[in-house]
Amino acid sequence: MAEELGFDPHDPGRRAHYGEFYGLADLPDAPIFMVHGNCQAESLRVLLHAAGEGRWHGVRVPPVHELLAEDLPHLTRLLNRCSFVATQPVASGYRGLPLGSDEILALTPADSRAVKYPVMRWTALMPTLAIVRAQGVTDPPIAPYHDLRVLVAAAQGKSSVHLEPVSDEAVRASRDESLHQLRIRQQAHGTVDAASLFEAAGPDAAHVINHPSNQVLMGVAREILERLGEPGEVQDPGRVLLGGIRAPIYASTLHALGYSDDDLEAGPRDHWVIGGEKVSEDDVAAEHLGWYAHFPQVVAAGMKRHERLIGAMKLLD
Structure with a gap:
């Protein structure tokens, strides 16, 4: 078990x-x-x-x-x-x-x-990253997230993939879809507003798509206290709460969103940071592509779930 x-x-x-x-x-x-x-x-x-x-x-x-x-x-x-x-x-x-x-x-x-409070997912800074669930299948190796570029390559039967940054239009399409979906969830369930907090946090909004930054988490905590009518000062805990894994954030992505390299505290990166160690994005992609060959149901589930975004980002050849 x-x-x-x-x-x-x-x-x-x-x-x-x-x-x-x-x-x-x-x-x-x-x-x-x-x-x-x-x-x-x-x-x-x-x-x-x-x-x-x-x-x-x-x-x-x-x-x-x-x-x-x-x-x-x-x-x-x-x-x-x-x-x-x-x-x-x-x-x-x-x-x-x-x-x-x-x-x-x-x-x-x-x-x-x-x-x-809403389920918080924010793809603006890592536009090709996604979460995919398939019955009876755990997360992929190394990094427990899916890259739509790799997923599409697997769906097309490719044995290798070369990762390139997506277009500025694709970056903004991912950002808009993320914002749209978060606002839909908030309205449907009457939650506090996290969408505005992600927008305000800009390039420091998230470490990975479902790991908000301290800035966003603190804002959500403040809104919870406000809803409760409770006094209390939400302060930074002095450590990064959800920073154990960090996804690549390209300079081109920052530029497409109107930010500069200097706007991101640690600067842009083309690698993962997992448990404090740098991990090559290409190595993760290669492992995932091989893993998909054993779990084609994950590919099918991911292509179906993210069909709209894949189309909007024009990831299919």
Whole structure:
């Protein structure tokens, strides 16, 4: 099961990391809150917890894609104590479990409050990067993202791919599509506004498409507090919250969006940074192209899901 999940749910270190959630550490005698969602949730919890200045306590919980049926009693126990919950929109019955936003909020006390924040994806700075899901298939090797240029090459049966920056028009098409989709999600679920924060953050908006910068995450945390009507100063934690992996950002992409090389704090890069190590973009592309040959269903799923953007960016020969 551990191999299928990508982690060992019974690993003592992991359970200690989520000690309060699993009842291995006592909860404080203070108002409790939790943040429900994907990898972005824990970063928001860190910011909200610090902004509370001891007025409330944020419990670290596993991301929603790691929660299992055996975790439900722990989740219910925690929710029964929550003064407020911040949640991304999660569909009811997610992964066959009652982990949807509405399902978990139904377990909170009658006087508990809730705020929704959107699933945040921003492709403006890395226009060909995408997320693809296929039943029963885990992430590709090295970098757990998909490059539409490589995906298209796989769909066309190519055995190699040479990565070139896309046109300025393609960059802006990706930016516009990302903004459009984020605003649709926000309006559909009544979430706080992250789209404006990404626009305002410009070249420092994200490290990879689903890892917003501290600047954006802090802005979302402030909007959550505003929705709750709670005072609190959201401050930079002094570390990069979601910086463990960073995608290539081309100088041509910055220029197409009206920025200069100097506008990006670390400057443009044509390589990945994974765990602090530089990884060649060509090496990742070659590994992914070979991987796609074993998982053609991923190629089919990706081409279908991103058909509109692939067309708008004119990636097909």
